[in-house]
Ligand SMILES: Nc1ncnc2c1ncn2[C@@H]1O[C@H](COP(=O)(O)OP(=O)(O)O)[C@@H](O)[C@H]1O
């Protein structure tokens with residue numbers, strides 16, 4: 001028999017509204033008319049439908065690693081139902097749902113200060129019956145951060161020396177996503193311009209075999225929330241005359257950030273993504289940090305997820321012309337169009353970019369042939385040259401190549 005359950009939608013210990021959730025699908029079927037508007041999640045604040053889609057996209061994407069099979073084996077019908085059973089908790093922000101008769105408070109349930117064991121995330125790396133058996137999704141006090149963790153790569157959260165850390169795998173067996181994260185870390189460290197997530201390589205097990213993954217600390221906490229750019233942008237109606245880029249900046253300014261700080265961050269991010277040929281800077285791969293008490297924005301979240309870069313999915317390296325015609329998933333569809341937003345190309349110091357031998361040493365840790373490594377490095381050096389041309393005033397998007 002199916003039915004609906006009522007929950008408070010909570011922000012820490014404040015009631016935002018009451019929602020009705022379908023027991024089978026885990027989706028929100030109704031939202032009470034009484035709503036504390038200022039506490040609504042950003043991106044869910046313009047209409048009741050927004051809250052339903054916010055909840056849906058808060059659930060782990062079914063494409064992530066092997067999550068679909070894991071949920072099926074656990075008898076969980078879908079991702080929103082998993083999210084409901086985990087009380088909607090996340091390691092990102094301070095929202096959760098609470099059954100109307102529940103005695104719990106935020107201090108007792110939040111994943112930032114209460115210990116957890118991310119068994120569901122673990123199963124994405126090791127198919128182990130003993131882990132599968134100890135999972136108790138119906139238990140009232142075990143919550144899984146993986147119910148709300150975004151992105152398509154396999155991943156799990158662990159607690160290491162008291163810190164919440166995310167471990168990520170790769171696409172395929174070259175380990176390039178993890179290596180690219182570490183390369184991006186080196187680049188940002190050398191540039192020392194904006195906050196960034198520090199990734200380190202780590203050993204992981206995938207399908208009972210050895211692999212190289214990466215690990216980083218959570219930048220959200222009991223005192224700071226992360227809100228993806230997607231939700232920031234959706235929190236205000238966009239004026240049709242504005243680009244997505246300008247709209248995002250305006251919403252950030254409306255919430256307390258200075259125009260200069262946002263523009264500088266975004267321009268630096270565009271330029272560093274250009275050098276690394278990161279093609280995946282979509283609106284869930286950057287965002288802002290928010291003070292959960294004042295609800296004011298604190299600043300841009302540190303740069304994270306630069307894994308899909310360095311020509312990771314090219315069978316052979318693009319030639320000159322295609323190198324200026326790279327498609328990206330971001331504010332614009334072409335890398336060169338993103339570059340046009342940048343006012344100050346010298347935000348990246350070319351002398352402080354990772355050297356060729358540093359890049360090579362990192363790439364050699366993966367399962368790549370010498371030929372692939374040479375090709376990737378050639379592409380990296382050519383992108384560096386193009387940046388230098390931009391810094392000298394060339395409009396590289398106007399370049400014409402013969403062949
Ligand atoms: N260091 C971190 N601290 C807090 N949240 C993080 C961190 N890294 C990633 N996330 C969250 O997890 C999501 C997935 O991580 P991401 O690195 O983007 O994985 P993928 O490569 O699969 O897209 C991000 O969209 C973000 O919401």
Ligand SMILES: [Mg+2]
Nearest residue numbers: 151284285305
């Ligand atoms: Mg991502």
